[in-house]
Structure formats: C-alpha cells, structure tokens
Amino acid sequence: MFRYVHTNIIAKDAQKLIKFYKGVLKCRSIGETRDLRGEWLDRLTGISNAHIVGEHLCLPGYDKDHPTLEIFSYDTVENSCKTINKSGMAHLAFEVDDVESTLQLVLQNGGNQIGELVKTEFADGRKAVFAYATDCEGNIIELQSWS
Template sequence: MAIRYVHTNCIARDWRALAAFYVRLFDCKPVPPERDLSGDWLDAATGVKDSHITGVHLRLPGHGDTGPTLEIFAYDAVTDRPDVAANTPGFAHIAFLVDDVAAMAEEVLAAGGSAVGELASRDVPGVGRLEFRYMRDPEGNMVELLCWK
C-alpha cells in the first residue's frame, strides 16, 4: 500500500481571513478551487447533520507543487472548544522554519496573532542551535516559529 501525507485540516470561524493570514505571513499558496461542500454524503462522512463547508487548501511552503496542504474550512455552524495549550493531547501546532524567529513573531503579532510563550533557544547536541517560539494565529491556533543555526 502506497502512503503519502496529503493535508492537515483547520476549522476556522472565518476561513477567508485565516487563509489570508497564512498566505501573507508564511507564503502559503491557494490551491483552487475554493470548496463549497454539502449534502447527505458530507453529513454521513462528518457525522454533522445538515453540514455545509466552505474553504480552501493552501500549499505549504518548501515542498513544491505536489506538497502537502493546510486545508482551512468553515462550517456554517461551529461549536466552541477549550483553549489548547502546548501540553494538550492531540494535534497541538503547525510549525514553520523561518530565518528570524523574533522578526516573524512580531509579524504574527502585527497581523492579529498573539504570543504563547517567550523566545527560547538551546543547543541540541549533534544537531545545532534551535531557536523557537510558540505563537497563536488570529483564531487561536498554535504556530511554532523555529530556526536552526
């Protein structure tokens, strides 16, 4: 059986605004077409009655035209979720390798994101010096900014 990683899904309250954040800050590229999905087949697959999803796939940077995507979708009806911390079980964050963690953190803040923690760095034996910081996108999803030196 051939296996290939394809995408990670993120449910947004405002998929257009969240997609614009990732396009502007992290050089993600929209992969047409925009999605507008509904019907019995979707209800059956999601377990959500009368589901209606709109959104877009964004090609993640650094992997070419066939690389994985970040699927940003919005349902007409959403539920609230508790805040996710770095130690919350489940998928916790998306990570981007950047040239300057501090500068990118400032861009995230200027674009409506927020900080989770402080800038940290550490020498990792046999690997190099890691600098990283956890941030949140405008909808509260955690984003790790990292740089190896």
C-alpha cells in the first residue's frame, strides 16, 4: 500500500502553532498527541536525548483521520531562514472560501503577508485569488480560492 500520511512542522511553540492551524485554517484534532523520548527516538533522529511533543491535526476537507499536519516541538529547535524560493519544501497550500478574510485572520493571529494578494484569470476561464503568508512561526502558507 502507498498513501500520503502527513506533513511535519517543527515548531518553536507547538501549542501556539497548533492553536493557529486549528483556529485560522480549520485543521481539527484527531486525538493523536505525542510525548516521545527514548533510545529508539535518539537512533531515529540522530539526536541524543531527543524529546518530541505535539499533535496530529487532520487537514480541512477530509472526513477521516488522514492526511494530517503533524506539529511537533523538540526540547531544542534549530532556526533557519525561510524564503518563498528556497529549495526544498516551500509552502503548505489551503483552498479557502475567501482569501481576503482568511488572510486577515492569519494577520490577526500572528502571521505575516508575503507579496500581494493577486486575482487572476486563466486561459480556460477559471478565476483564482492567491496570497502567500506565513503562520505565527514564519512557515509559508498559500491561500487560494477558485471560481
């Protein structure tokens, strides 16, 4: 079997980031919290005395318990610069009813806007609204709506 299971975000403050994704982007708790440590985790991560806490949140638009956004914190978190054109994982995208009002919720909950909110029409006649933003810890998210 092959199936997509989750995307992991390492947070400086897991509880704050979990609250952001639940409140702003409609992710929901599925009751899978984690408080992990042990020799097996040290071996898996390559980090001595690793300790992970966090929760799995079901992504909006899915009825069951997958796929999830796995938000974890380690006791020690490394910081790095995130930019929209950095190689590797760039952003998480969420289709929303109203990009403008969702962007305002992002900003009211500690996020920031990247670039401009853009409205465009494609050759097939579909119209879309897009905005890039960051969550309250600087992870890049894309907001989009289609008509």
